[in-house]
Amino acid sequence: MPRAKYIGVIEDLKTKIASGKLAPGDRIASIREMCDAYDVSSIVALRVFRELSDQGLIEKRDGEGYYVLPEDGDNHADKIICAFRPLRDMNTTDNFGNRIIFGIMESALSNHKHVVFPESCMRLRNRIPTDEDVKILADEVFSIPGIAGIVLDMRIPDESIRRHILPRAGRIPVVVAGRSAKAPVKASFFPMEEIGADVAKLARRSSAAVFLLFPASEATFSDIRLLEHAFLKTLDADPAAVFTTREFTTVSREKDREVAEIAAKHIAAARGKAFVFCGADSMAGYFYDLMKEHGLTAPQDYILMGFGGFELSEIHTPKLATVALDQAAIGRNAVELALGGSMENSIAAPYAVKFNETF
Structure with a gap:
């Protein structure tokens, strides 16, 4: 070429x-x-x-x-700041952040850049960063010499980016990894609206009579509401045939069983199959297990699709249909944007639907 x-x-x-x-x-x-x-x-x-x-x-x-420009004494910028949540133990249900970080490291090293993890990023573990968290992060980041680009965790709010990061960044490129951005920064993201519309089209073609949607929390996927809205808009089904709730979380077992009881009634009463779309593979696997207690299985009684493409979808019995996301591409694209390897201000990462055994 x-x-x-x-x-x-x-x-x-x-x-x-x-x-x-x-x-x-x-x-x-x-x-x-x-x-x-x-x-x-x-x-x-x-x-x-x-x-x-x-x-x-x-x-x-x-x-x-x-x-x-004159040289600034730092020779040349050789550091990618990875202001991302800390790595967690690898598991089968959610390696979202880990995979993004691996992509950042892979691309940075291939471009002969060092990856620096600010100590204050420990504050990003398991929660949405506060404005004070971001201020502390900014103070640490901008004390580091030779910054080529800054990659920010998708959970850092746009307003905090505007207030604490952008005024001090100057010419240093700032990229949000994992979601679209309203702040004037670059973004490496998943096309959630496109995904939601694609899944809705599959649901319509499945000839399902009832549709159940269980979105993940916004702490898991920041753009999840875009997916939810696109799914419902494209589905364009009779509201009476759609059941959706944010109360199925896999956290409160008592509440989850209450929701499962209602879902089982919807599925059993449907004149045809039901289409169930869960906002995370872990949610889909748990939903399957709860429905099994009610004598309902997929794909015999309903179609079940998860989201994420994590290892669980392949090792679950049966294998779960899922929207498989290339999380490492989020990291690689973020570094490409930070280093000026793309003329675009944003890059959408690829995804693929895996039908497996519950569709």
Whole structure:
């Protein structure tokens, strides 16, 4: 595959800057001059300027053009800040954060960058960070020299990012990993609305008569409401045929059994099969076990689909249908965005439906 033109232009300009042919304070060619000198389009020229800016080599001065920046004494930025929840013990039900971190490390190392885990990220374990948590995190992060990019946990609120991260980031790229973002930062995310619509289309084609939806908590998947709304909108079913609740959590066993009792009645009373969509594989596995106590099994009495694509979906008996997410791609894409490897401000990670044995 031929190498993209912009890469050659970037390498040539970086060589000139490193050799001193383009010294700090020198003006870089205009867009028109660059197009003529390198025989490239204006889109390519703009990408070159943007990526050299992201790498801290040049800056744009309004009304004047682009200029070479002086070295800041840190040689060059060589650190990716992984401001993400701590690693947890690997398990079969939820390795979401672990897989994202593995993707961050894989991409950073392949780009010859060090990964730094701020100590204050221990505050992110098992809860939504408070504004004070993010302030403490920012104080630690911006004391670290040579930052090439910052990758933030999806559970850090946009407002806290605006208040504590962005005012101090300057030219350092900031990326949220795991969700879309309303703050003016880059984002590596799953296309939840697309996923919700796709699952709803499967539900409609299944000829199910009743539809049950059990969303996961927003602490598990920050964009889960986007998925929920897209599923219900695309399903467009008679409200009387839809049962949805957030009270099935796999945390309160008593409450879960109450919900399971209601769900079993819906499934048993349906004139056709029911379609059940759970917001996590662990929820789907637990739901299956509870329905079995009521003499109901999938796919004989209902269709069951989980979400996540974790190991549980493959080792459960029967194997669970699921929306398998490529969590490591979230991490890899986040680093690509942080290092200027993409012209986009956001990248959607891939997913796939695995039908297995409960569909």
